Amino acid sequence: MDGPFATAISLIATADDALLQIIGLSLRVTLSAVVIACAVGLPLGAALALARFRGRGAVIVLFNALMGLPPVVAGLLVYLLLSRSGPLGSLALLFTPTAMIIAQTVLILPIVVSLTRSVVEDLWAEYREQLTSLGASRLRAVPTLLWDGRVSLLTGVLAGFGRASAEVGAVLIVGGNIAGHTRTMTTAITLETSRGNLGLAVALGIILMALTLTLNAVAWGAGQWAKGRLG
Amino acid sequence: MTHTRRFLLSAASGLALIAALPASAQEFITVASTTSTENSGLFGHILPMFQEETGIEVRVIAQGTGQALETGRRGDADVVFVHARAQEEAFVAEGYGVQRFDVMYNDFVIVGPSDDPAGLANATDAPAAMAAIARTEASFASRGDDSGTHSAEKRLWAAAGIEPVGAWYLSTGSGMGATLNTAAQVPAYALTDRGTWLSFQNRGPLTISFEGDPVLFNPYGIILVNPERHSHVKAEAGQAFIDWIVSDAGQAAIAGYQVGGAQLFFPNAQ
Numbered sequence: 001m002d003g004p005f006a007t008a009i010s011l012i013a014t015a016d017d018a019l020l021q022i023i024g025l026s027l028r029v030t031l032s033a034v035v036i037a038c039a040v041g042l043p044l045g046a047a048l049a050l051a052r053f054r055g056r057g058a059v060i061v062l063f064n065a066l067m068g069l070p071p072v073v074a075g076l077l078v079y080l081l082l083s084r085s086g087p088l089g090s091l092a093l094l095f096t097p098t099a100m101i102i103a104q105t106v107l108i109l110p111i112v113v114s115l116t117r118s119v120v121e122d123l124w125a126e127y128r129e130q131l132t133s134l135g136a137s138r139l140r141a142v143p144t145l146l147w148d149g150r151v152s153l154l155t156g157v158l159a160g161f162g163r164a165s166a167e168v169g170a171v172l173i174v175g176g177n178i179a180g181h182t183r184t185m186t187t188a189i190t191l192e193t194s195r196g197n198l199g200l201a202v203a204l205g206i207i208l209m210a211l212t213l214t215l216n217a218v219a220w221g222a223g224q225w226a227k228g229r230l231g
Numbered sequence: 232m233t234h235t236r237r238f239l240l241s242a243a244s245g246l247a248l249i250a251a252l253p254a255s256a257q258e259f260i261t262v263a264s265t266t267s268t269e270n271s272g273l274f275g276h277i278l279p280m281f282q283e284e285t286g287i288e289v290r291v292i293a294q295g296t297g298q299a300l301e302t303g304r305r306g307d308a309d310v311v312f313v314h315a316r317a318q319e320e321a322f323v324a325e326g327y328g329v330q331r332f333d334v335m336y337n338d339f340v341i342v343g344p345s346d347d348p349a350g351l352a353n354a355t356d357a358p359a360a361m362a363a364i365a366r367t368e369a370s371f372a373s374r375g376d377d378s379g380t381h382s383a384e385k386r387l388w389a390a391a392g393i394e395p396v397g398a399w400y401l402s403t404g405s406g407m408g409a410t411l412n413t414a415a416q417v418p419a420y421a422l423t424d425r426g427t428w429l430s431f432q433n434r435g436p437l438t439i440s441f442e443g444d445p446v447l448f449n450p451y452g453i454i455l456v457n458p459e460r461h462s463h464v465k466a467e468a469g470q471a472f473i474d475w476i477v478s479d480a481g482q483a484a485i486a487g488y489q490v491g492g493a494q495l496f497f498p499n500a501q
Contacts, residue, residue: 176261177292195408
């Protein structure tokens with residue numbers, strides 16, 4: 001037997017069109033979800049760190065708890081929302097990559113919000129006097145604090161990326177694993193496992209891990225470079 | 232505040248990247264079907280022919296029959312293509328489907344460990360084979376998921392007059408392939424459609440233990456989701472697919488699909 005590593009290498013070497021398409025879709029869905037979750041989650045997390053309002057503690061606990069939301073539950077909620085019989089059915093988004101991006105955003109957002117809140121809270125405690133003496137209000141301090149915390153925040157963003165790229169429960173329900181349309185690395189692995197093609201399933205798993213490893217190495221390298229250059 | 236600008240700029244460019252991604256403009260229909268048709272590779276064989284002829288792309292979601300009919304009920308598919316006759320007729324009677332058409336059939340087989348601990352080789356018919364498994368308490372892996380195969384299994388137990396309970400009866404609650412993976416490991420008997428079995432790669436010690444009883448006949452039907460119930464259903468394109476699959480061309484395409492030299496599905500449209 002050739003073994004899954006050999007299968008993985010030959011799959012990459014032949015640059016199979018279907019495989020490239022699956023990899024492309026996986027990256028597109030997960031990276032889009034990460035970008036949206038950051039666009040919403042970074043300001044939201046920072047606001048949660050600095051603002052003082054009734055029920056703030058409850059909101060913080062809620063976001064922390066949502067980090068443990070099972071992907072299949074997130075998928076089911078988005079499914080019921082986007083189904084033709086659901087409240088947003090007229091948008092015709094179920095079984096599309098957009099639906100998968102929405103589901104993964106729901107999964108990542110709590111991680112980004114909670115981690116940003118924690119990082120910004122610590123920085124604010126540390127630099128509060130300095131920033132206020134320079135005349136910065138809480139609101140105006142947000143971008144500075146986010147920028148100062150960027151290396152720590154990157155870890156949170158990578159955790160979000162990892163959660164989204166590894167999950168199968170949500171994208172399977174809202175995407176439907178349609179060949180050439182909504183089939184990602186993880187749903188393809190599930191499908192090949194169910195067909196008894198365990199070698200091919202493991203090979204796809206190896207490729208997915210190689211991609212994740214590369215992306216993390218690049219992010220870490222960038223973080224180190226930024227640290228060295230900007231102090 | 233250059234940081235604000237930098238932050239907004241990167242967020243905006245990220246969103247622009249997503250918006251710029253191409254959307255497919257081609258006409259398509261969504262078909263909710265079963266794991267047996269998708270996993271066996273049948274759709275990979277016949278759908279390109281249909282697309283070539285009509286230009287309509289068919290997007291298949293492979294689910295158990297129960298879930299596929301639910302997808303149709305909710306209006307999330309244009310066509311359902313499944314194999315559990317009683318459930319299909321109920322689907323049409325309730326007004327969710329327009330009309331059921333015969334398409335093809337294959338048959339179920341009982342697979343199990345090659346040493347045949349329950350002695351299925353001596354069984355005279357399928358209910359007797361199931362009774363032998365229950366009597367000897369040999370392990371049996373059930374789909375347990377309201378799929379067409381699970382419905383067929385429940386009919387066999389009922390015909391044998393047996394309520395399957397006990398440590399030997401494993402309800403996996405998963406698809407056909409996952410259930411066969413489980414059966415290969417235990418090892419256990421399992422009821423499977425022949426198509427999935429023939430294209431299944433991870434058989435381990437499993438082999439066909441019982442086959443050939445006419446009650447194991449497994450007919451597939453195709454139904455257009457009722458546009459009167461869900462106005463967005465692509466009735467014209469969906470009906471075009473149904474018309475094609477019951478036509479001579481579609482039936483010949485089904486008959487022409489082979490795995491390892493064996494024909495998997497037998498067309499029977501009228």
